[in-house]
Amino acid sequence: MALLASASFLPLAAADRWWPDSVETALAQAGTNRARLEPLLLATPPAQRPGMAFLIENMPEPDLATIDAGLLATNTALAYEAMASAPWAKQIPTDVFLNDILPYACANETRDLWRPKLRELSLPLIQDCKTPGEAARRLNERLFPLVNVKYNTKRRRPDQSPLETMESGMATCTGLSVLLADACRAVGVPARIVGTPLWANMRGNHTWVEIWDGDWHFLGAAEPDPAGLDRGWFVHDASQAKRDEPRHAIYATSFRKTGLPFPMVWARNIRWVPAVNVTDRYTPKATPPKDGKTRLLVKVLDRPAGRRVKADVHLIETGSTASTWFGTSREETADMNDILPFEVTPGNDYVVTVRSGWTETQTRVQATAAPEQVVIVPLLSIPQITHASQACYLPVAGARPAMGRLLPRP
Secondary structure, X not given: OOOOOOOOOXXXXXXXXXXXXXXXHHHOOOHHHHHHHHHHHHHOOHHHHHHHHHHHHHOOHHHHHHOOHHHHHHHHHHHHHHHHHOXXXXXXXXXXXXXXXXXXXXXXXXXXXXXXXXXHHHHHHHOOOOOHHHHHHHHHHHHHHHHOOEEOOOOOOOOOOHHHHHHHOEEOHHHHHHHHHHHHHHOOOOEXXXXXXXOOOOOOOXXXXXXXXXXXXXXXXXXXXXXXXXOOOOHHHHHOOOOXXXXXXXXXXXXXXXOOEOOOOOOOOOOOOEEEEOHHHHHHHOOOOOOOOEEEEEEEEOOOXXXXXXXXXXXXXXXXXXXXXXXXXXXOOOXXXXXXXXXXXXXXXXXXXXXXXXXXXXXXXXXXXXXXXXXXXXXXXXXXXXXXXXXXXXXXXXXXXXXXXXXXXX
16 A cells, blocks of 8 residues: 555456456546555455455546545445444445445545544444334434534535534534444444425525434424434425425435436535435325314514524414414524424414513414415514515515513512
8 A cells, every 4th residue: 555656557467366357447537545445455455355355446537537445445444344233243244344434434524533532432322222223313412512512504604524523523414424323323223314405495404314223204303303313304395395306306416326426416516426225215205284274384583584493482373272382492403494393274364472581472374375374483572574485585475563561570
């Protein structure tokens, strides 16, 4: 591996190499980096050769030309070590290990050596876990507080590597998902990131994680649900995905070449991250509103155009039924598209009461026939705003100004 690139470097003859022609084809695209990758292949222990061959054969062309041989060797050795020591090792198919544990990256993030650090941090957290699903849930609950990483839109960029995210202490959904997926891989849990370029309701994109435990299951990164896997605030939004409309479909990343690029809204010109269209896994999970119902989403801000705050929300349907609902609005640490939902009847009038500390705000709103209607309620005395989607703000018929007031102390 100490061999340096030079103009005089000559590829090995077929009789002198153990790797197949598919790897040789990839090496031909590596340019001067072939002088580092070929000695790496020669030094690879026989037990790790299938994995090293898989990585180089499927490696994106930019990586072939630049990947550090030492990083590749350490990553591969630790991946095999993690798989050998995992209690569920015999349950993981070889192709799942190769594609969803072994790879050194999920998408286009910086290629850094995250595996040693994440294995050191994650292994103690999952010592008593018996299944990949149990281990993934444990990591989602405990890793983010341990490394002091939180959701924050002030992160440096969306596609941060695990080491970049842990250094800054903040990330949005993509960075959080990369960190969780790689932490899973570091302890032998098959994992990949999943996302949609644009929700069908037009409220932006989102990224989350899938893990393999006999089949693929999903979880929101840094959003643990005590009820288990396959739950999250985005289940309804995902159920509206459209398989044959590329911008509204749901994709999982793959290291193995698939012929389909993973759509990255943060790097639209990059098409070398492979993908699998997994929309069908999410659309049968649809739990549509009851007949005749639509969704009213309530977002509470501390002031006009301010920060999201956690507050108690009480929704009352006026009229003869006088139905009531309760919920809690989401704060800044929640994903921007995670908005408190209620099922309502179009045309009916509702009173939205929001309380935070000693401040209470109350407003009236009439439900529209739109599939979703977002109500934004500032806690200060300011006219409340509603809109049908995040793309534009529209006044809701029948809405009255929100009146913020201080409640008397008991």
